[in-house]
Amino acid sequence: MFGLITRLREPLSEQGRADFAQATLLSCIVGAVRGFSLVAFIPAAITLTSGSSAWGLRLGSWLVVLALCALTSFVVEYLLAMRSYSVAFDFLSNMHRAIGDKVASLPLGSFRGDTAGKTSRLVSRELMVLGEIFAHMYSPLIAAIVTSLTMLVGITVFSPVLALVCVAAIPVVGGGVWVARRCLRSGAAMKEPPARELSHRIVEYATKQGALRACGRASSYEPLQQAESEYGAVARRSLIRETLGQVVNGMAAQTVVVTLICVIGWLAVAGTVGPVEAVVSIGLLLRFTQILVDIGALASAFETRRPVLDLSHEILSAPELPTPDGRRSANEAQASSGASVSLEDVSFSYEADHPVLQGVSFRVDPGTMTAIVGPSGCGKTTIARLVARFYDVDAGSVRVGGGDVRDWETADLMAQLSLVFQDVYLFDDTLEANVRVGNPHASRMDIEDAARLSGVDDIVRRLPLGWDTPVGEGGRALSGGERQRVSIARALLKNAPIVLFDEATSALDPENESRVTDAMAALRRDATLIVIAHKLDTITAADHIVVLDDTGRVAQIGTHEELYAESGGQYRVFWDARSRAAGWKLV
Structure with missing residues (x-):
């Protein structure tokens, strides 16, 4: 205690x-x-x-x-x-x-x-x-x-006799308290796992109504019912255990009270x-x-x-990434290697004995566009996360501006990067405030330019309050493609020298995909782009394409024309498979 x-x-x-x-x-x-x-x-x-x-x-x-x-x-x-x-x-x-x-x-x-x-x-x-x-x-x-x-x-x-009796009462009452505490802790430990599971299932049931109703499971969701039943059974056992502890504690206290009254009565009878x-x-x-x-x-x-x-x-007490011994500023980076990114023999795994990347090496020169492709689970997104130093590599090094990302201060590293992910989160604020996150000090002209390049201006014209329209928690008032446009507008407004696109067009309709592609072209004029994409036709103009295999190793590097010319290469296989699938339709 x-x-x-x-x-x-x-x-x-x-x-x-x-x-x-x-x-x-x-x-x-x-x-x-x-x-x-x-x-x-x-x-x-x-x-x-x-x-x-x-x-x-x-x-x-x-x-x-x-x-x-x-x-x-x-x-x-x-x-x-x-x-x-x-x-x-x-x-x-x-x-x-x-x-x-x-x-x-x-x-x-x-x-x-x-x-x-x-x-x-x-x-x-x-x-x-x-x-x-x-x-x-x-x-x-x-x-x-x-x-x-x-x-x-x-x-x-x-x-002194009464004092001795009081001293003797202390361990008796203390013993009852100890038993009660043990029973209380044991009961709480019993309830915690099923309580956590029940809480998770309730949130799941409340937030996934669309999927449940589509499957006809909204009125009877067995995992939630099972979690509730298990929690109820464990709660009853926990209550019995806790009650037993309180009974023992109460009996100990009452025993002391009766004993003290008897001793005082005996002393009174004896004339003491x-x-x-x-x-x-x-x-x-x-x-x-x-x-x-x-x-x-x-x-x-x-x-x-x-x-x-x-x-x-x-x-x-959650572990933080080690801080660098020396501070590397953005100016030093630009003076050394500009907006370059390189991976040198990088290996990484989220869990021991399950490598995600193995010996990955490639370089992205300033002002160029490099695409990373490969099968699901090959480590494409992991590369973007390592560049942004979400994690530290297990072996090798990731360099931004010529310096190891482990030598950067976090604020300076983030100043060099703009991140555009498939899952975009918008804050419960106005549309303008969500775009302005990219640069709080941006002028109105800068915001409107970013909106025009990213297609957010169309959203502004559609919404009843324009820029002042609340987008709701998570941006629920906007579609997925529109949220993606806002994310790109943030990147344009931030004007960082390096932009990471992670699956930015994989789930978009043709109109939104065209907008994103145009925005990528606009960003490419002033920034270094690293694009992760499943849709190969969106990255044919890339200066380099890095192809990963399913073991997390680099299989090929080259331009679209060079890789497509290798008839037996992995990129050609991907491209041909996508081409065949392009004409599929439901009949």
Whole structure:
């Protein structure tokens, strides 16, 4: 538990750590005042019934002591609450900033299908759960511990026998709490996998209605029903286990209570304590037992927050690509080799023993267009990702502007590249804002020029609000081809010296494909192009064509005419196959 607190302190600022130290001190003061106040009821009760002094003070003095304790507790608890909330807000602010910085610094290849869901869930709701530890849990826990220790000291002064019984009660209550925590953690671990599967299936069912309805499966989706059934069965078993832990915990606490009452009764019968002292002692020890139970409950609550802390640790500890020792600027790159790209004996695999690229070498000269073709899964897209340094190569090197991409600062490398992918994401903003992402400082004339070259101007004329039309989340208000045009407009507006096209025309209709091809021609006048395409007729004008085989090796390099002239070559086989398929039709 205290290891969890140590990990939670790490994101705090210097001021936040100072406030945390003050909150700890104030918690100890609050606990000591509470404990002393409870113990003071024993001598106060003795003076009330006997009229004589107890522990050196008379009734009036004890009433003054209790009043001072109440006043001190009010002031200190107010200061403690302010410090606790200050620490909680500091934690939330710094954690949000740390997660944002982490997301911005992670390699693009580390973003997977569940990354957005995990990060969104963490920063929107679950960080508040961690913030509650500082706001509502840490201080009460420390105060309860100090209160129980203070009460033990006071009870020892009053009756060493009762103090021994209280000390003996601690491991009993602690044992019940330990069992409850174990059952709670075990139950949570049981539910997590089926809960994650059920969440995935619900999202799948909600977002894939088109495919489900087309197949007649919208009203009865077996994977979702099965996930729900499995989660229900596991949840019931988990509930039984957690309930068993709470029963054991409750029995331990009740056993301690009954034992303490019996001991006090025995002491009263033996004449060791008087009737009034016995009644006050029973109330005091019941309070002591309840504090022990509260400590256990707070400790268990800490454990329920551990999965959220583990999730935040998973995100914040995700490995980043090594940063270069020396900074390579864009000006240095342009001065050395311009907008060139080269791969030198590159090998790469996403998983061990499953190579995607093997010994790939080729060079793209500045101002030229190079196309990469090959069967599905041969590593074409992987090459584009390595050029943009989504990942680092396993062997060899990828060079941009004559320098290894591992020697580039990320911002400088991205400044050299424009990326146009088949799957385009548009932000939930206006059409103009989505195009302006390519260059936030672009003038209106620059935006309109990019729109004309990419065909976005047609979209502007069609939409009711023109440039000010919201495109919806993910660009759902636009078709796939129109989203592709916006992506190309971004690349044109960015005016980067190197442009990567990844399957940019594979799923487009003839009109949109023509627009994309025209935009590629416009980009080619001022930039180096690397184009990955299945449609071979779109890259016949390329200066070079790199053909990969299904093992991730370079099979051929040359112009369209050179490669087509090799009758037995892989490119010729591809071309002939596409030509035969061009005339296919359904009858």
